[in-house]
Amino acid sequence: MDTAVLDLIRRSRRVLAICHVGPDGDAIGSLLGLGWALKAMGKEVTLACADPVPPFYRYLPGQGEIVRRPEGMFDLVISLDCSDKERLGDAYREEYHALPLLNIDHHVTNQYFGTANLVDPEAASTAEIVFLLLDELGLPIDPPMAQCLLTGIVTDTRGFRTASSTPRVLAIANRLMAAGASLPEIVSRTLERRPLAMIRLWGQALPGAQLRGKILWTEITEAMRAEAGLTTVDDGGLVNFLLTAEEAEVAVVFSEKNGGQEVEVSFRARPGWDVAQVALSLGGGGHMLASGATVRGGLAEVRERVLALLEESLAAQERARRET
Numbered sequence: 001m002d003t004a005v006l007d008l009i010r011r012s013r014r015v016l017a018i019c020h021v022g023p024d025g026d027a028i029g030s031l032l033g034l035g036w037a038l039k040a041m042g043k044e045v046t047l048a049c050a051d052p053v054p055p056f057y058r059y060l061p062g063q064g065e066i067v068r069r070p071e072g073m074f075d076l077v078i079s080l081d082c083s084d085k086e087r088l089g090d091a092y093r094e095e096y097h098a099l100p101l102l103n104i105d106h107h108v109t110n111q112y113f114g115t116a117n118l119v120d121p122e123a124a125s126t127a128e129i130v131f132l133l134l135d136e137l138g139l140p141i142d143p144p145m146a147q148c149l150l151t152g153i154v155t156d157t158r159g160f161r162t163a164s165s166t167p168r169v170l171a172i173a174n175r176l177m178a179a180g181a182s183l184p185e186i187v188s189r190t191l192e193r194r195p196l197a198m199i200r201l202w203g204q205a206l207p208g209a210q211l212r213g214k215i216l217w218t219e220i221t222e223a224m225r226a227e228a229g230l231t232t233v234d235d236g237g238l239v240n241f242l243l244t245a246e247e248a249e250v251a252v253v254f255s256e257k258n259g260g261q262e263v264e265v266s267f268r269a270r271p272g273w274d275v276a277q278v279a280l281s282l283g284g285g286g287h288m289l290a291s292g293a294t295v296r297g298g299l300a301e302v303r304e305r306v307l308a309l310l311e312e313s314l315a316a317q318e319r320a321r322r323e324t
């Protein structure tokens, strides 16, 4: 492992760790797992996320300490699960921009924006990279760390079902369970649970699903969300569900937000395709098989523009495959 990374951590005393806006299980899990570890190393730690912790991650030890806007001064900032600086949101305040920044991430679209970068696109989750870092630092894993890190792994692999679920992932999960993490509790809290309002929202969004070539897409309007009684912009995994359609190679969900001024776009693909590059070209990012972007504009206009770009990209990928 890069000695610059280890040195930054070893020398730091007051650390600010930040995960991405609109946090998922890997964002919160890697943030808390690293937070517990840094405290065990005797450091002063502040954990931050610009958006609130979603209710179903509130079983995680330490989540109540996560602040939305950090206060005070630090000697190191650590970015977790962010492919670019913008993903840090308002938690990365102006006065922290001059501090050393350690970028820990697993997105293939990572911009290497840190003073030091611990980026592994082969890793299934950022939590997995944090685990390897703690191993390298020789830090024993306690049950709270284990529970947080395994949550990141389980949610980003959707319960070890993704193509990223390698033998290394399972070996790390094994060690985290041996250190006290509960796999059944994590699965039940994260993968097997959603608000009834989310199921009602799916009920509204599913009839509108349309197949365009090998792309299955649907949209969620702000009116649907209000009707279902939801305030968050996530789709509760609807895009993953769409991709289970036999006819689909790629699934897309368009979610209207900010009073119709922006659209959150979520892409998923079956192995063999790449949706990371389309997301990157729209100002977002992600992985080959799971990516996203926030695009300015109205729902219908953004949808047509993005579907055209995606069709073009898939056609180019098909051509490239035929040529090799």
Ligand code: 5GP
Residues within 6 Å of the ligand: 083, 084, 087, 107, 239, 265, 266, 267, 283, 284, 285, 286, 287, 290, 291, 292, 293, 294
């Ligand atoms: P999801 O569809 O679950 O929101 O996101 C899928 C993947 O794409 C995640 O790894 C997430 O970090 C990334 N992603 C989603 N939205 C954005 C975005 O607006 N910007 C960037 N850089 N990545 C995003």
Ligand code: MN
Residues within 6 Å of the ligand: 026, 027, 081, 106, 124, 125, 126, 156
């Ligand atoms: Mn992640």
